[in-house]
Amino acid sequence: MASASSAGRLCILACRQALRVPRMPRTQPIAWHAPTLSRAFATTPRRLAGEKAGQEGEDGDGDAYKTLDLKLMNKAFLESVTPESLRQLDELAKNNGYTSVDEYLEATLRETPGWASEDRALEEDLFRDDAGEKPNKSSFWFDEEDPETNTEEHDEFDEDDITSMAHGKLDEIRDMRHYARLAIWEMPLLAKFAKPFVPPTEKQVLRWRYTTYMGESHPAEKKVVVQFAPDDLKLTPVQTEKLKKLAGPRYNPETELVKMSCESFEHQAQNKQYLVNLVNDLITAAKDPKDTFADIPLDLRHHKVEPKPRFPKEWRLTEERKKELAEIRQKAAIADAKKAEEGLLVEGQKLIDNFLIQKLAEEQEKERVAELAAAVPRMGKASGGAARLRR
Amino acid sequence: MASLSLRTLVRPAIPVAPRIQPIMVAAFSTSSFLAAGPPAVKSRKDLPKKTKKTYKKKQNIVPVKKPQPGERKAFRKRIQLSNNSALPVTGIESLEAATMARAESGGKMFAVPDEVVDQLRALEAFKTTQTWNLFRKPHVLVRKETVELMSKLEASVEKKEAFKCVLTGSALSGKSLTLLQAMSYALLNEWVVIHIPEGQDLTNGNTEFSPVPDTEPMQFTQPVYCLKLLQNIYKANKAVLEKTPVKMDWSRLTSLKQGATLADLALSAKESEFAWPTLSALWTELTQPGQPPVLFALDGLAHINKVSAYRDPSFNTVHAHELLLVRTFVDALAGKTKLPNGGAVIAATSENNTHYHPSQELVLSQLEAGQAGREVPKPNAYEKKYDDRVYDALKNSQVIRLEGVSKDEARVLMEYWGASGMLRSVLDSRAVAEKWALGGHGIVGEMERASLMTMRM
Numbered sequence: 001m002a003s004a005s006s007a008g009r010l011c012i013l014a015c016r017q018a019l020r021v022p023r024m025p026r027t028q029p030i031a032w033h034a035p036t037l038s039r040a041f042a043t044t045p046r047r048l049a050g051e052k053a054g055q056e057g058e059d060g061d062g063d064a065y066k067t068l069d070l071k072l073m074n075k076a077f078l079e080s081v082t083p084e085s086l087r088q089l090d091e092l093a094k095n096n097g098y099t100s101v102d103e104y105l106e107a108t109l110r111e112t113p114g115w116a117s118e119d120r121a122l123e124e125d126l127f128r129d130d131a132g133e134k135p136n137k138s139s140f141w142f143d144e145e146d147p148e149t150n151t152e153e154h155d156e157f158d159e160d161d162i163t164s165m166a167h168g169k170l171d172e173i174r175d176m177r178h179y180a181r182l183a184i185w186e187m188p189l190l191a192k193f194a195k196p197f198v199p200p201t202e203k204q205v206l207r208w209r210y211t212t213y214m215g216e217s218h219p220a221e222k223k224v225v226v227q228f229a230p231d232d233l234k235l236t237p238v239q240t241e242k243l244k245k246l247a248g249p250r251y252n253p254e255t256e257l258v259k260m261s262c263e264s265f266e267h268q269a270q271n272k273q274y275l276v277n278l279v280n281d282l283i284t285a286a287k288d289p290k291d292t293f294a295d296i297p298l299d300l301r302h303h304k305v306e307p308k309p310r311f312p313k314e315w316r317l318t319e320e321r322k323k324e325l326a327e328i329r330q331k332a333a334i335a336d337a338k339k340a341e342e343g344l345l346v347e348g349q350k351l352i353d354n355f356l357i358q359k360l361a362e363e364q365e366k367e368r369v370a371e372l373a374a375a376v377p378r379m380g381k382a383s384g385g386a387a388r389l390r391r
Numbered sequence: 392m393a394s395l396s397l398r399t400l401v402r403p404a405i406p407v408a409p410r411i412q413p414i415m416v417a418a419f420s421t422s423s424f425l426a427a428g429p430p431a432v433k434s435r436k437d438l439p440k441k442t443k444k445t446y447k448k449k450q451n452i453v454p455v456k457k458p459q460p461g462e463r464k465a466f467r468k469r470i471q472l473s474n475n476s477a478l479p480v481t482g483i484e485s486l487e488a489a490t491m492a493r494a495e496s497g498g499k500m501f502a503v504p505d506e507v508v509d510q511l512r513a514l515e516a517f518k519t520t521q522t523w524n525l526f527r528k529p530h531v532l533v534r535k536e537t538v539e540l541m542s543k544l545e546a547s548v549e550k551k552e553a554f555k556c557v558l559t560g561s562a563l564s565g566k567s568l569t570l571l572q573a574m575s576y577a578l579l580n581e582w583v584v585i586h587i588p589e590g591q592d593l594t595n596g597n598t599e600f601s602p603v604p605d606t607e608p609m610q611f612t613q614p615v616y617c618l619k620l621l622q623n624i625y626k627a628n629k630a631v632l633e634k635t636p637v638k639m640d641w642s643r644l645t646s647l648k649q650g651a652t653l654a655d656l657a658l659s660a661k662e663s664e665f666a667w668p669t670l671s672a673l674w675t676e677l678t679q680p681g682q683p684p685v686l687f688a689l690d691g692l693a694h695i696n697k698v699s700a701y702r703d704p705s706f707n708t709v710h711a712h713e714l715l716l717v718r719t720f721v722d723a724l725a726g727k728t729k730l731p732n733g734g735a736v737i738a739a740t741s742e743n744n745t746h747y748h749p750s751q752e753l754v755l756s757q758l759e760a761g762q763a764g765r766e767v768p769k770p771n772a773y774e775k776k777y778d779d780r781v782y783d784a785l786k787n788s789q790v791i792r793l794e795g796v797s798k799d800e801a802r803v804l805m806e807y808w809g810a811s812g813m814l815r816s817v818l819d820s821r822a823v824a825e826k827w828a829l830g831g832h833g834i835v836g837e838m839e840r841a842s843l844m845t846m847r848m
Contacts, residue, residue, distance in 0.1 A: 297772035332820035346809035346818040355478050355812065 205232045206279065210268060223263040224271040226279065229256055235286060242293045243286035249302035470517045471524035472508060478812040479527045486531075488579045491572060492541040496533050498800050500807045503529040503575055510578050513626035515588035516571045522839055526811050531572055532804050532835075534796055540569060541576050543789075548580075548684050548733035555724050555736045557692060557785065559755055560793035562742035563836020569793060570688055570739045577686035582734060583628045583653075583677055585620070587720065590691035591744065592616065594711045596700030599663075603715065609703050612715050618666035620716075621673070625657040631683055632657060638679050641672050653677075667715060674719060677732075684734035687723050692738040693745040695720070696781040712780050726787040738788075749774050750781040758790045795833025798823065804835070805842070813843055 081089075089101045098104035135142060141149045162170075200207070209225040211218075230243045230251070244251045247258040260278065262271040339345045432438060458466075484490070485502045503511070508529055511517060523529055540556070547554035558566045577584045592598060598616045602609050625632065632654035641647060645659040653676055660669035677685045689695065695717045701709040711717050722728045723736040730736075740755075753770055760767045770777065796804065802823045809818045816822050830838030 299773055301773050332824075336819040336821075340819075346806045346814075348809045348812065348815040348818070351478060351810060352812045352815070 202232075205229070208272070220263075222266060222268050222271055223261060224268055224275060225259065225261040226272075226275045227257050227259045228279065230258060231256065233283060235283075238292050238294065239286045241298065243282060245293045245296060245298055246282055246285055248299070253300050253303055254305060468519060470512065470519060472512070472517065472529055473527055474524055475527070476812075477525060477527045478810065480530070480807060480810045483530060483807075486575060486579060489545075490579075491533055491537055491576050492545045494538055494542075497535050497538045498533070498797075498803055500530050500532055500803055503531060504579075507575050507578050510584075510627040511571060511574060513623055514574060514584060514586040515623065516574050516586060518567055518588075521568065522843060525813055525843060530807060531568065531575075532796070532800060532807075533572070534565075534800050536791060536793055537569055537572050540573060540791060544573065544576060544686075544735050547730075547735055551731055551733050553723065553726065553730035553734055553736055555726060555788040556738075557724075557755060557758075557788050557790050558737060558739040558793060559759075559790060560740075560742075561795075561831070561834055563834050563840075564742075564793045564795065565835045566739040566741070566793050567690055568835075569791075570690060570737060573735065573737055574686060574688060577684075577735075578627070580684075581631050582684045582686050583624070583631055583682075584686045584688070585624055585674075586627075586687075587620070587689040587716075590689055590694035593714060593717055594694050594697060594699035594701075600701050600714070602703065608713060609709075610713050610715055610718070611701060611703075611709060612667035614663035614666045617670045617716060618660060618663045621657055621660055621666055621670050624673070625654060629654060635676075635682055637676060638681070639672075639676060644668050644672055653682075671715070671719070678728060678730060680731040682732050684732045685730055686734055687720060687736045688739075689720055689737075690739045691741045691744060693740060693748050693751060696748050696751050696778065696784070697746065710780065712784070721784045724788055725784045736788075748778070748781065749776050750778040751785065753777070754782050754785045755790055758786070758788065759792060762790060795827075795831060796835055797833065798827055801827045801830075801833050801838065804838075808843065 086101075093099070093101045093104040096104055098107065135147075143149045205228050207227040209227075211220055211223055213221055230240045230247070233240070233243070235243065244258075247260075250260050251258050260275060262274050262278075265271050265274060336345065483500050483502050485504050486507065490496050490501060517523055517529075543554050543556070558569055560566055574584050574586060587593065593613060593616065598613050600611045600613050602611055633652050635653045637647060637651050637653060637656055641656065645656070645665070647655055647659065653673060656669065656676065657673055660666050676682060695711045697711055698708045699711040699714060701714070703709055712721055719728070720736070720738075723730070724738060740751075749771075753768065757767050798820075802818070802820070805814065805818055805823055805826060808814050809816075826838050826842045827833050829841040830836075
């Protein structure tokens with residue numbers, strides 16, 4: 001009996017392991033599609049705990065236990081057993097007078113009186129474990145669509161933590177300290193990889209530029225740039241001029257460099273090869289004596305030289321310049337003082353005042369003359385009046 | 392459902408209180424009047440008028456005399472050469488025939504004699520932008536460049552060869568004034584002076600033009616301008632022209648008496664049709680040996696080097712050098728027309744009223760570099776707007792560059808301003824240096840701006 005009971009437990013365990021997978025969808029009956037399971041032992045229609053729970057809601061919990069049918073999910077058990085162990089089970093059944101293990105199990109379950117209480121409790125525990133806690137529908141975070149939020153953990157705050165901003169700040173500080181540690185302990189080790197600068201030799205006339213994004217893929221990664229000075233190519237002056245003319249707007253007269261780039265092809269190497277071919281072609285063309293382009297002036301319209309105003313050297317206030325200026329000023333001051341003594345210094349206000357005073361005096365003179373001129377006949381008149389009075 | 396929705400559209404029948412409704416009495420009815428409709432429109436007056444209500448206060452309309460046509464322009468263009476409020480400046484010599492050519496008169500102020508002022512006014516040598524109206528009498532500062540120019544004019548008469556030059560330099564540096572000084576020198580020395588005061592007047596299409604028949608490419612004259620110029624020449628050079636007899640036969644042009652003078656020739660053009668032939672005849676006479684020296688001056692050089700605003704009968708553009716008056720000047724400047732009695736052809740550039748002319752810039756910079764012994768700039772091979780006619784016209788001339796005056800000259804000038812009562816401060820070397828620096832290292836126009844035009848009286 002004990003062995004049978006242990007076999008039953010084994011079955012239950014197997015079932016449970018198989019059921020662990022579809023645990024979540026139980027609260028989400030619509031979205032979930034049950035994995036198709038072949039039904040080996042049972043003829044009864046397959047019902048899932050989730051279906052029932054979905055239809056009957058919270059009341060359906062009791063009925064849901066039924067779905068933990070022993071026969072139902074024995075597939076896992078079936079898979080785990082070897083034919084030998086099956087044969088042993090069959091033998092066990094035959095020994096007890098049953099045709100198959102199933103019958104034997106059923107009879108045993110029926111006959112065992114302690115089963116109901118003992119294993120039902122176990123089954124309940126298992127089921128609760130599977131289904132998880134009941135979601136709190138009144139929770140702020142409750143969302144039917146998203147079972148992940150159906151927990152209580154967001155709601156609880158026990159006043160025992162700092163704010164998220166403070167956490168952020170702490171993170172930042174942690175990051176900075178991490179980098180500080182890197183800078184102090186790791187970076188100096190990079191010096192081991194330092195290489196001395198070797199200037200390019202006369203043969204290395206091309207200067208290449210590649211771009212890497214440290215392993216990340218980037219559309220600009222394939223671009224290759226080449227620079228070279230036409231004067232370094234050891235061509236004759238005529239050929240050099242021709243090369244500059246051929247380079248067109250790629251020639252910079254200020255730096256005297258030709259700069260070209262390519263990103264037409266998928267890979268860096270292809271682009272570089274293209275540029276190499278191009279430079280070779282240019283040099284061959286420049287060396288071609290058929291047409292030296294001597295009659296065409298070098299076109300530099302593409303390059304505008306912006307004159308950069310700089311502080312003139314002559315304006316610098318050096319010690320000598322300061323002395324010189326002081327001397328000039330002193331001389332000027334002496335000359336001014338001399339002029340002022342002689343009365344040659346022009347003082348605008350004084351001149352104006354003098355002129356106005358002079359004008360005023362002239363006017364007064366004129367008025368006086370006019371008054372005198374007017375007074376003479378009046379005198380005569382007055383005397384006439386006196387004569388009249390006397391009369 | 393449908394009936395319900397239709398019912399909602401019907402206006403609610405609100406019962407009206409019977410008292411409010413007016414009791415219709417037949418006598419008071421307006422229905423017949425209303426039925427008659429609006430009054431018939433018989434004329435424009437009957438149309439309903441839109442009246443816009445304005446709440447603006449009615450202003451007192453004071454009758455203002457509107458300026459006559461041309462009055463405002465005359466006011467704008469008027470030239471005032473004296474100011475009675477300015478103090479008279481004493482102790483300044485007057486210009487004489489040889490004064491300006493002498494080296495010792497450099498850095499001194501001189502008064503322009505009254506008769507020369509009148510002549511210069513007739514020649515339109517004074518500009519509205521110059522500050523003559525601030526002073527009692529026109530005075531000029533003879534600067535280093537002036538002496539240089541005048542000595543060259545003097546030499547040209549001795550050499551019997553035209554002195555051709557272009558005055559150039561920064562804006563407000565005194566190019567027009569130097570031209571004026573050259574003209575006063577010429578007038579004092581009894582030269583004949585011809586002056587075109589603004590090159591742009593000839594090419595901006597504001598004066599009449601007429602084609603000269605049988606010319607290829609077509610050439611044009613500007614009769615009205617030429618007539619005015621002829622009259623100005625006569626007014627300014629009356630004394631000299633009346634002394635000079637005509638040497639050639641102009642009977643096909645006009646009937647001149649035996650022993651007629653150039654003044655008679657100039658006066659013979661009464662109408663604009665004969666202006667150009669007469670001017671041309673006068674110019675031909677003046678270029679004959681034995682006549683007085685000539686000064687031909689023009690201001691605003693860039694304008695006579697461009698494609699003018701005129702069009703020929705087939706609506707092609709006309710190059711300014713196809714205008715005969717301009718061509719006369721250009722030929723003289725290029726040396727195609729010789730001046731066997733000496734004389735000068737002087738063109739002044741303008742910096743404020745100009746346009747960029749690549750050929751002119753190139754040739755002037757080349758000439759200047761050549762004169763200074765510097766490296767001659769090369770033409771830009773890819774410049775499209777070069778004009779060879781302009782290059783050829785200017786390449787035989789000299790360039791005189793005018794920039795700021797020296798501090799000593801600035802001091803003399805400012806002392807004159809101070810003596811005229813235009814500056815109130817004490818003019819020591821510090822004050823002079825300040826204005827000199829403010830004026831961009833002695834650019835005279837800028838110094839005027841800094842000291843005269845910002846006065847707070």
